[in-house]
Amino acid sequence: MFGDIQGINKMIVYTKKEPLWLGKLNIEAFEDKQFLRIITFFVFHSPVDNLSARQICLSEYGWNTPWRKPYYLNKQLKQAASNYELLFSSATFKKMDEALTKADLISSFPSNIAKERICIYDCKNNQFMSVFFHIRNAFAHGRFDFRTLNDEEYYILEDVQKDKGDLKVSARMILKKRTLLNWIDIFERGEKEYKKHEEIYI
Numbered sequence: 001m002f003g004d005i006q007g008i009n010k011m012i013v014y015t016k017k018e019p020l021w022l023g024k025l026n027i028e029a030f031e032d033k034q035f036l037r038i039i040t041f042f043v044f045h046s047p048v049d050n051l052s053a054r055q056i057c058l059s060e061y062g063w064n065t066p067w068r069k070p071y072y073l074n075k076q077l078k079q080a081a082s083n084y085e086l087l088f089s090s091a092t093f094k095k096m097d098e099a100l101t102k103a104d105l106i107s108s109f110p111s112n113i114a115k116e117r118i119c120i121y122d123c124k125n126n127q128f129m130s131v132f133f134h135i136r137n138a139f140a141h142g143r144f145d146f147r148t149l150n151d152e153e154y155y156i157l158e159d160v161q162k163d164k165g166d167l168k169v170s171a172r173m174i175l176k177k178r179t180l181l182n183w184i185d186i187f188e189r190g191e192k193e194y195k196k197h198e199e200i201y202i
Helices: 027-031 033-044 073-079 093-102 127-140 177-189
Strands: 002-004 011-015 087-090 117-121 144-149 152-163 166-176
Touching: 011 093, 011 152, 027 033, 033 127, 033 177, 073 127, 073 177, 087 093, 087 127, 093 117, 093 166, 117 127, 127 152, 127 166, 152 177, 166 177
Parallel strands: 087 117
Antiparallel strands: 002 011, 011 166, 117 166, 144 152, 152 166
């Protein structure tokens, strides 16, 4: 569902409060130690400012200059996924339809589960801090579900923002559980130089 905002090619994407893909919450998931680790990191110990009273900031994780040479945290996080080109972003809600289309996350969401990809409204002016912001919201607001394909567990995540009684999409993601755990490992080990195609993340 789209909303035409101030002219052609400026489209906000809207969604429903309870979309069909959002299945019944499986309480057994909370017995999964890996799921609890993911929730603890992204919701309670998020490195994003002003999200949690239990925040652990980047410097507390041991990252003092994460985005610069030789560390390139953004490259390390991309490399830890199965698809290096997984990230699409928009600087404004009015162009979210373009970004979601490029990410193949606009129609029949979620589809093509086997391909990891992310589309976000870049609300933090830093793509991965925005990613973590939206992941936190998806978990905290219950807009997530699970899929299993070829013995691999995938997380379906969506973040939304209220807009005069409607809900506009601010993020959609399909990520492997393994990728989320890899990201946590990268943060928790502290600052380390980026090395291309480091086997530990493949």
